Amino acid sequence: MAARRVCSKLVSVEYSSSQKLRRGGGSLVVWRCYNNQAPPPVPHSSRKGRLLTGATLSLLISGGAYVSTADESTFCGWLFSATKLVNPFFALLDAEVAHKLAVSAAARGWVPREKRPDPTILGLEVWGRKFSNPVGLAAGFDKNAEAVEGLLALGFGFVEVGSVTPVAQEGNPKPRIFRLRQEGAIINRCGFNSEGIVVVAKRLGAQHGKRKLAETSSTSSSPSDEVKHGGKAGPGILGVNLGKNKSSEDAAADYVQGVHTLSQYADYLVINVSSPNTPGLRMLQGRKQLKDLIKKVQAARDEMQWGEEGPPPLLVKIAPDLSKEDLEDIAAVALALRLDGLIISNTTISRPEPADRNPVSKEAGGLSGKPLFDLSTNILKEMYMLTKGRIPLIGCGGVTVKMHTRKSEQVQLWFNYTPHLHMVVLP
Incomplete structure (x- = not known):
C-alpha cells in the first residue's frame, strides 16, 4: 500500500x-x-x-523571546x-x-500592530498637523467609528470615519455591495447606512480619552526632541466625514448638526456632497448650492469655542463625474471661501474599461477600485491647476500596489483592490 x-x-x-x-x-x-x-x-x-x-x-520559548526582543x-x-x-x-x-x-x-x-517607524521622507505637515505618512483610510470603511485605534495601529497616517448622518438610518436594501474580482473593483449602493451622530459621538469621546491618555504616557517616556506625529488625541490623524439623511429636506442643517456634535473630536472635517447613492446629494456640487452650504458650515464651526489649536480644517469631497465647467465652479468657490482642502474623488457612476465588460457592472451604484484610477487622477490634476496649488488636495480612488515619490512634493501610493485608501497630495 x-x-x-x-x-x-x-x-x-x-x-x-x-x-x-x-x-x-x-x-x-x-x-x-x-x-x-x-x-x-x-x-x-x-x-x-x-x-x-x-x-x-x-526552542519555542527562546524563539518567541528572540522575536519579541531582538527582531x-x-x-x-x-x-x-x-x-x-x-x-x-x-x-x-x-x-x-x-x-x-x-x-x-x-x-x-x-x-x-505596525511597530516599524515610517521613513522620515514620508512625513509631512498639512494644516499645522504632522502626518507620519501620507497614506490614509478613506471614509466608507469604518462608517461608525468602531475601530479607529485598531486601524491607526495598522500604520495609516490618518483614518477618516463616516459618512455619519444626524439620525440613524439603514441605508439601501441588501445586497448592496458587489465585487468585480478580475477588475479589482467594487460597486456599492449602501446609501449612507449610519448609526447616527449621537452614537458616533459617544464612541469617539471614549476613544479620544483613551488615545489622549496613551499619548500622555508615551510623551513622558520619550525624548523631548523626538518629532511627534498626530492630532488632538495622539498619534495618527482622525478625519470625520459628514453626510445628510436621505429624508432630510435641509441638507445644510444636517451638516451643521454634524459639525456641532462631532468637530470636537476631529482633526479635520469633510462635507460629503458626492455620494451617488443618496438622491439629490450631488446637486449640492453646483456653484451656488455649494457656496451657500460651505458658508453655513464654516459659520457653524467658527462660532464654537476653540483653544489654541483652533477649529478643525473643513474639506469637501467631490465626485469624479464632473464636467470642466463643474470643476471650474468648485475651484472658484473653494478659493473664494478659503476652503481648507478638497478630496478627489468619490465613487463613479460611469463604468471605465475593463469594468464595463463585466456583467456585474450593470448593478446600480458607485464603482471604486482599480478602474477608477485614471479618472480620479485626471480630476486631481485638473483641480490642482484650477486652484493654482493653493489648496491641499487629497487623492482618493483606484489604488494599486506601487509607490512613486515625485519631486513636485507629491507622494502617491496605490494599494491593490480597495476603494478605501487615499493619499495626500501637497501643492
Missing part, C-alpha cells in the same frame, strides 16, 4: 488579515506532515521522549505577510459580511 500522508497539528497562532491594509482575523495552524502511516511514537515515559519534548519547548521589525513584516493567508476565506463570504468582520476584528484589536 502506498504511503499515506498524515498531518498532525503542532501549534496554533492568533493573527489578523488583509494585504498592506491588514484587516481581518483568524487562526494560523502549523502542521507537521509525515509520509508514513503515523508519526513516529515518542513515549512520554522514556528519557528520549522527555528530552525531545524539553528541547522543543525550549521585532522582522516579526512585524512576517506577521503582515502571514495575514494574507486568510484572504481566500474572506473572498468566499458575502462582501458586506466580510466587511463587517474586518471592522469587528480591527475594533477588537485582532489585527497586527
Whole structure:
C-alpha cells in the first residue's frame, strides 16, 4: 500500500488579515506532515521522549523571546505577510459580511500592530498637523467609528470615519455591495447606512480619552526632541466625514448638526456632497448650492469655542463625474471661501474599461477600485491647476500596489483592490 500522508497539528497562532491594509482575523495552524502511516511514537515515559519534548519547548520559548526582543521589525513584516493567508476565506463570504468582520476584528484589536517607524521622507505637515505618512483610510470603511485605534495601529497616517448622518438610518436594501474580482473593483449602493451622530459621538469621546491618555504616557517616556506625529488625541490623524439623511429636506442643517456634535473630536472635517447613492446629494456640487452650504458650515464651526489649536480644517469631497465647467465652479468657490482642502474623488457612476465588460457592472451604484484610477487622477490634476496649488488636495480612488515619490512634493501610493485608501497630495 502506498504511503499515506498524515498531518498532525503542532501549534496554533492568533493573527489578523488583509494585504498592506491588514484587516481581518483568524487562526494560523502549523502542521507537521509525515509520509508514513503515523508519526513516529515518542513515549512520554522514556528519557528520549522527555528530552525531545524539553528541547522543543525550549526552542519555542527562546524563539518567541528572540522575536519579541531582538527582531521585532522582522516579526512585524512576517506577521503582515502571514495575514494574507486568510484572504481566500474572506473572498468566499458575502462582501458586506466580510466587511463587517474586518471592522469587528480591527475594533477588537485582532489585527497586527505596525511597530516599524515610517521613513522620515514620508512625513509631512498639512494644516499645522504632522502626518507620519501620507497614506490614509478613506471614509466608507469604518462608517461608525468602531475601530479607529485598531486601524491607526495598522500604520495609516490618518483614518477618516463616516459618512455619519444626524439620525440613524439603514441605508439601501441588501445586497448592496458587489465585487468585480478580475477588475479589482467594487460597486456599492449602501446609501449612507449610519448609526447616527449621537452614537458616533459617544464612541469617539471614549476613544479620544483613551488615545489622549496613551499619548500622555508615551510623551513622558520619550525624548523631548523626538518629532511627534498626530492630532488632538495622539498619534495618527482622525478625519470625520459628514453626510445628510436621505429624508432630510435641509441638507445644510444636517451638516451643521454634524459639525456641532462631532468637530470636537476631529482633526479635520469633510462635507460629503458626492455620494451617488443618496438622491439629490450631488446637486449640492453646483456653484451656488455649494457656496451657500460651505458658508453655513464654516459659520457653524467658527462660532464654537476653540483653544489654541483652533477649529478643525473643513474639506469637501467631490465626485469624479464632473464636467470642466463643474470643476471650474468648485475651484472658484473653494478659493473664494478659503476652503481648507478638497478630496478627489468619490465613487463613479460611469463604468471605465475593463469594468464595463463585466456583467456585474450593470448593478446600480458607485464603482471604486482599480478602474477608477485614471479618472480620479485626471480630476486631481485638473483641480490642482484650477486652484493654482493653493489648496491641499487629497487623492482618493483606484489604488494599486506601487509607490512613486515625485519631486513636485507629491507622494502617491496605490494599494491593490480597495476603494478605501487615499493619499495626500501637497501643492
